[in-house]
Amino acid sequence: MRLLIKHCSIVNPGNNYEGFNDIYIEDGVIKLIEPEIVMAAERTIDAAGLYLMPGFIDMHAHLREPGFEHNETVYSGTRAAARGGYTTICCMPNTRPVIDDEASLSKLMGIIEKDAAIKVHPIAAISKGQKSTELVEMDKLFNMGAVAFSDDGRPVETAAFMMEALLAAKANDYIIIDHCEELSLAAGGVINQGRQSEKLGIRGIHPLSEELSVMRDIMIAEATDFRIHIAHVSTASSAEIIRAAKRRGVKVTCEVTPHHIGLTEDIIKAGFTDCKVNPPLRTAADVEALKEALKDGTIDVIATDHAPHHADSKGEDFYSAAFGISGIETAFSVCYTELVEPGILTLKDLSARMSKNPATILKLDGGIIGIGSSADLVIVDTRRRITVNRDDFLSKGKNTPFHGKTYVGDIVYTIVDGSIVYESK
Ligand SMILES: [Zn+2]
Secondary structure: OOEEEEEEOOOOOOOOOOOEEEEEEOOOEEEEEEEEOOOOOOOOOOOOEEEEEEEEEEEEEEEOOOOOOOOHHHHHHHHHHHHHEEEEEEEEOOOOOOOOOOOHHHHHHHHHHHHOOEEEEEEEOEEHHOOOOOEEOOOEEEEEEEEEOOOOOOOOOHHOOOOHHHHHHHHHOEEEEEEOOHHHHHHHEEEOHHHHHHHHHOEEEEHHHHHHHHOOOOEEEHHHHEEEEEEEOOOHHHHHHHHHHHHHHOOEEEEOHHHHHOOOOHOOOOHHHHHOOOOOOHHHHHHHHHHHHHHOOOEEOOOEEEOOOOHOOOOOOOOOOOOOOOOOOOOHHHHHHHHOOOOOOOOOHHHHHHHHHHHHHHOOOOOOOOOOOOEEEEEEEEEEEEEEHHHHHHOOOOOOOOOOOEEEEEEEEEEEEOOOEEEEE
């Protein structure tokens, strides 16, 4: 398959080949990048007025398979991801069974091989059954294709076990991703503890639940002189703790979700459980601090924490509803509108946080555009306005608090190894 993309404006966090160019792709690889290419191709795209960037890489998505196929599958989730401009995603291991041994990982990789529309790398659990007691066999799972280790959905419960995990990972420079939550401060809470929880009479999760755990992980990373990645940072204090740690040389990286920068707790109202998520939506001051942390590089990555749920798992009761937001199809539009439109990030900054930086942390290909690199690309229209309609989602999870909201910036094409895997109407 030969693909020719004409007149595109290239945004490249890899720094080369920026500006207006044509791109010629053959056998899944970028062969030529020049101002004017005249070559025969099976398909030619006129990208005048559009931006072309490295395909997005999501280092935190839940595909729910195996075990929870009514919420999402590898098939549906990867098509949703393609629609969101993602060419690579990493799926979290909190499935049924948990991805914690060779048999479960092998089965998952078989499903990926058969059903995935884009590149999918599994993340294996840190502990057997995500119980924070017995480490998985990291070497075996890494050699089979796991790119990282995380008990996400649950925290690593004790400091001792986190130290054991980091020391085990350090031997081969594997990356540990922690969902930071001090359970004793979170128990029973379902939204942020503060003004909104008091007003609505809904039990809150204290922000310290996250912040103490972030501090704990950073201090253990510092003591073991090894790196750690903090998932879904959501409070101003967490960002400040990470900023200070980076300044003194701790090897910590972190991510934020589009919903934690695009929404505040003020949208929460009785029955609106689509905004129930863990960590919870925070205050406007937290959102401002997270944006600042993205700008100054404290936060390295934007990851979706795509958490699709069937409507049966949500309901109107905040206590019984599942945590999670189906966010992979709206990520770019929300981030472009919240970060690039107001001038907090350039489009190139946003591109780096959605592709190059996660690739660097996970040591994956991608995140740059160059001759000889895989043609994993996204083409976006930054003028097009979209109104989010969950009924149009390709994800099985329609649980989005963004439903009905209007954003600017949309995905026009997603290209994996030179093949068009998504094309907007
Ligand atoms: Zn999590």
